[in-house]
Amino acid sequence: MVLRVQYWHDGILRMLDQRLLPYQESWLDLQTWQDVREAIKDMAVRGAPAIGISAAYGMALAAGAGESLDVAAAELASSRPTAVNLFWALDRIKSLPEKSFHTILAEAHRIEQEDIACNEKIGENGAALFPENARVLTICNTGSLATGGHGTALGIIRTAHAQGKVKHVYSCETRPRLQGLRLTAYELLHDGIPFESIVDSAAASLMHARKVDCVVTGADRITANGETANKIGTYMLAVCARHHGIPFYVAAPWTTFDPSLASGDLIEIEERDGREITHFDEKQIAPEGCPTLNPAFDVTPGDLIDAIISDRGVHRPPYLFTSQS
Secondary structure, three states: OOOOOEEEEOOEEEEEOOOOOOOOOOEEEEOOHHHHHHHHHOOOOOOHHHHHHHHHHHHHHHHHOOOOHHHHHHHHHOOOOOOHHHHHHHHHHHOOOOOOHHHHHHHHHHHHHHHHHHHHHHHHHHHOOOOOOEEEEEOOOOOHHHOOOOOOHHHHHHHHHHOOOEEEEEEEOOOOOOHHHHHHHHHHHHHOOOEEEEOHHHHHHHHHOOOOOEEEEOOOEEEOOOOEEEEOOHHHHHHHHHHOOOOEEEEOOHHHEEOOOOOHHHOOOOEOOOHHHHEEOOEEOOOOOOOOOOEOEEEEOHHHOOEEEEOOEEEOOOOOOOOOO
16 A cells, blocks of 8 residues: 555645654644645655645645635745745646636646656666665655655665565664654555664765665755755765765656756755754753754765656766756
């Protein structure tokens, strides 16, 4: 059974609350675009493609309630700044020649279904790069829970495993919100894919011990020169992989590419609440008054990426992406 993160039902967007996984499977009933905005901002839903899909359904809720679509779009766009899929989905809705509830809802459904098909294509393109009996390392969560279904980087792992090419997966815990430990492990267990969860700082040691054949990660935005923003810690993996001669791959749908930005230093990096570091399950674990710096993403230079895998194919350096690519 395919894991789903959200679906439309009787005028309501039903969303799996990922903040509670894996301890509890709880579904939110989102009835307004404001509910959707808060769900995105508070990371009840996360993952660039899934955020874009949620925003499209949020626009349908705004239209159904007769509210200003311009206001809804602006507020939804302000929920998280780094993932370009959010803005792409909103622009697609705003570009519709007719903006009735039914046309917007139909477009939101199309965006979701297109993402699933896109992820399956990414899986096929990426699996072809894996060696036999591959031992793969990944970070964060890039599976069904982060997309319309199947996944990007984890979708490649899924496809390659179905082809008998995956021997083992190492899933980085992904500090500070532990998406790898909570969510990727949840999906790998669901699919019966052999894996071990590791602390983020164990990755270099595993590479040195020759236990990793390739690294595959997702992305939240890819600039014209092939620089990619992804969960904090990704850049560190790319540096370690290059040092050890291990292929480093990035997987993302074409909707994550943003050729309007020349380079990664132009990407707005989200700075999140320091409580994500100083607290665990609402319990303070840091000294009172501890200052924090908590960027949610980092940027990996294109020259550290052996290939960027999209639904349009496998892209190799030197990267130069345009809107016509």
